[in-house]
Amino acid sequence: MTTHRPSELGGAALDETDRLLLEHLSRDGRASYAEIGLLANLSATAVRRRIDRLRARGVVRGFTVVLDPALLGWRTEAFVEVYCRARTSPEELMASLRQFPEVVAAWTVTGDADALVHLRAADTRHLEGVIERIRKEPGVQRSRSSVVLSQLIG
Amino acid sequence: MTTHRPSELGGAALDETDRLLLEHLSRDGRASYAEIGLLANLSATAVRRRIDRLRARGVVRGFTVVLDPALLGWRTEAFVEVYCRARTSPEELMASLRQFPEVVAAWTVTGDADALVHLRAADTRHLEGVIERIRKEPGVQRSRSSVVLSQLIG
DNA sequence: GGTGAAAAGTGGAGCTC
DNA sequence: GAGCTCCACTTTTCACC
Numbered sequence: 001m002t003t004h005r006p007s008e009l010g011g012a013a014l015d016e017t018d019r020l021l022l023e024h025l026s027r028d029g030r031a032s033y034a035e036i037g038l039l040a041n042l043s044a045t046a047v048r049r050r051i052d053r054l055r056a057r058g059v060v061r062g063f064t065v066v067l068d069p070a071l072l073g074w075r076t077e078a079f080v081e082v083y084c085r086a087r088t089s090p091e092e093l094m095a096s097l098r099q100f101p102e103v104v105a106a107w108t109v110t111g112d113a114d115a116l117v118h119l120r121a122a123d124t125r126h127l128e129g130v131i132e133r134i135r136k137e138p139g140v141q142r143s144r145s146s147v148v149l150s151q152l153i154g
Numbered sequence: 155m156t157t158h159r160p161s162e163l164g165g166a167a168l169d170e171t172d173r174l175l176l177e178h179l180s181r182d183g184r185a186s187y188a189e190i191g192l193l194a195n196l197s198a199t200a201v202r203r204r205i206d207r208l209r210a211r212g213v214v215r216g217f218t219v220v221l222d223p224a225l226l227g228w229r230t231e232a233f234v235e236v237y238c239r240a241r242t243s244p245e246e247l248m249a250s251l252r253q254f255p256e257v258v259a260a261w262t263v264t265g266d267a268d269a270l271v272h273l274r275a276a277d278t279r280h281l282e283g284v285i286e287r288i289r290k291e292p293g294v295q296r297s298r299s300s301v302v303l304s305q306l307i308g
Numbered sequence: 309g310g311t312g313a314a315a316a317g318t319g320g321a322g323c324t325c
Numbered sequence: 326g327a328g329c330t331c332c333a334c335t336t337t338t339c340a341c342c
Contacts, residue, residue, distance in 0.1 A: 006227030006276030014226070022219060029183045029217030032316055043330055044316075050328090061220040063183030065176060071213045072168070073160030079263065079270055094306040105308025109233065109300035116233055116300065118308070122160030146263035146270065152248040154259025154272070186317095186337060197309060198337070 014059070017042070021050060022060070029063045074120040076127045077148035080134065081113035088114070088139035096137040102130045113144065168213070171196065175204055176214070183217045228274040230281045231302035234288065235267035242268070242293035250291040256284045267298065 014022075020040045024031060033044035033051075040047065054060040069077075084093060090108050093115055097103045105118040117134070121127035127147070135143050168176070174194045178185060187198035187205075194201070208214040223231075238247060244262050247269055251257045259272040271288070275281035281301070289297050 006229075006280070022221065025219035026221070027216075027218075029219050034316070045318085045331085046329055048317075057225065058222050059225045061222050062181075063217060064181075064220055065179035065183050065217055066215040067176065067180070068212055068215050071211065075160075077261075079261075090304060090306060097307055103307055106306040107231070107233075107308075108303040108306060110303060111298075111300040113300070115306065116302075126160065144265075146265040146267070148270075149262040149264060150244060152244060152260040152262060152269065153251055153257055154261075188337065199311095199339080200309065202338075203309095 014054075018050060018054060021047060022054070025051070025060075025063075029065075069120055073122055076121045076123050078119045078121075078127055078131070079146045079148070080117040080119060080131060081144040082115040082117055082134070082140055083112070083142045083144075084114040084139050085141050090115075092139045096139055097134070100130060100134065102126075168208075172204060172208060175201060176208070179205070179214075179217075183219075223274055227276055230275045230277050231305075232273045232275075232281055232285070233300045233302070234271040234273060234285060235298040236269040236271055236288070236294055237266070237296045237298075238268040238293050239295050244269075246293045250293055251288070254284060254288065256280075 017040050021036055024036050024039055033047040036042075037044050037047045042050075051060060055062075069075075082093070093108070094106070097106050097117060100119075102119050102121050103117055104120050106115055108115050119127065119130060121130055124147070131143065131145055134140060171194050175190055178190050178193055187201040190196075191198050191201045196204075205214060209216075223229075236247070247262075248260070251260050251269075251271060254273075256273050256275050257271055258274050260269055262269050273281065273284060275284055278301070285297065285299055288294060
């Protein structure tokens with residue numbers, strides 16, 4: 001693999017300008033259109049229209065604030081591999097996991113486990129409680145947890 | 155555990171109003187201060203000052219655009235458990251992984267593996283290449299991969 | 309928290325490729 | 326037709342009080 005720019009099979013490709021705008025917006029999601037335009041040699045209106053178009057196409061899903069979980073009191077993080085009963089559907093599992101605000105993200109995966117769940121809790125005591133409750137969910141058979149020591153990237 | 159609002163051991167706690175503002179900003183990171191103020195019965199100026207304060211405290215790290223990876227051509231996702239050699243430090247591993255734009259996130263973890271790496275690639279062929287290259291990194295001994303089938307939450 | 313000047317956002321008209 | 330700029334108008338921001 002030489003390229004890090006995967007081609008888009010669905011929908012027209014982004015041009016160099018779009019990439020520039022998105023790169024800037026990922027660094028500062030509240031940057032003014034005029035400011036972004038300076039980088040791309042574009043008027044503020046043109047920038048806005050491009051971003052509107054990207055939004056309409058679904059490439060841009062929205063904008064959000066980036067928070068520091070630790071400063072919000074969420075200091076413990078873990079990944080839990082969930083093993084389901086044979087009859088458990090992804091939809092049931094999703095419904096089960098949605099109950100927990102501590103579930104940051106969850107994916108169904110290939111391999112031994114059925115799903116991988118990313119948890120955030122206040123402390124290890126809180127984490128223990130959440131994992132216990134997840135294990136008691138009807139569709140869940142067993143689980144295997146890894147506590148996060150440090151974030152290397154991301 | 156009864157509460158989902160972990161207390162903050164470091165720094166003053168957020169009040170109800172701060173939580174409201176942050177909740178709204180997480181839904182729309184480009185919302186105007188006036189619009190946010192309407193929800194909290196606050197003037198635009200007051201909203202801005204609160205957000206500035208949260209920024210200064212580090213609770214708000216910044217703002218960003220939310221993109222759809224699939225529409226950008228990144229259609230394959232995987233988690234790779236990395237097992238390191240005994241002498242490999244987290245710093246070395248971080249340096250190794252930083253080379254790959256396909257590495258979305260990475261954490262050192264407790265358990266059998268030393269690190270968990272979240273990868274995004276164009277397709278399975280691309281993914282295979284990246285995993286192969288990660289396995290060849292000097293500090294890496296072996297790895298175990300799970301391909302993401304679907305995102306349940308997050 | 310309020311006020312007002314400056315800046316940014318918004319949408320139409322008309323231009324160029 | 327798609328995409329740009331220019332322009333006028335509205336809204337928001339931000340440095341004062």
